[in-house]
Amino acid sequence: MKHRNITRILCLVLGSLAINSAAFAHGTEKHGKTATADLQMKKLHEMMPMFSVTSAKLEAALEKGDVAEAETEAGKIIAAVPDLKKSKPHKNIKQRKRFVELATKLDKAVISTVELAKKGDVAGAKAAFKQVEEACAECHVKFRD
Template structure:
């Protein structure tokens, strides 16, 4: 299980590196709005939160998990309002993935609050799949 979670964490960090490398590229006009600026600020912080969640799950630190999950949940409304970098015509799918991420992170937080580390790990793995799917379709 830990090996799988480590792979998930590595995938998050890789997606962060890709996002960071892309930051210096110029964006078309619809990417320069306020909401896109928020998205650009959120993504590196998501990668950091996900790495901290992974470390907290490995240590059994439910407070650490909840703290980072709560941060992500505090930003999902903005995420759902954002426009993706590519495949903009699939905005509904993008928003659906953002909603699914929110659902999984809420499940992660709820499981951690109950002390259910296995449930938290499962919710975290599902959230990771949402992130990877979104990045594959709308970012990379």
């Protein structure tokens, strides 16, 4: 009985070692990327500072109740979403499906922020904007930080 337990523990240890070294192997993969993938990463780097500025302006526009400006700023984010979906993060690149889902979440949240603002539902628009920030943060936790 005792012997069997030791074997089981050994298997667990060896198993987790194997998983860790597999993770290491994945970590080095990004160095061998093609020019296309580099371009996609560059796109992401260029897009994100714009997202930062634009979402701050969107929030300020909601505060002021400036629907036209909110629409303009939201439009910039919405226009960039197809590129965001095509781009590649440095981290967790295997989880592309989740990356695209979070880009979609961002898209939807921005769209509903503007729609609610246009209807004059300020509280609703602000709540939807919280979802925008959540999508930014969620994606960063998984794919950036």
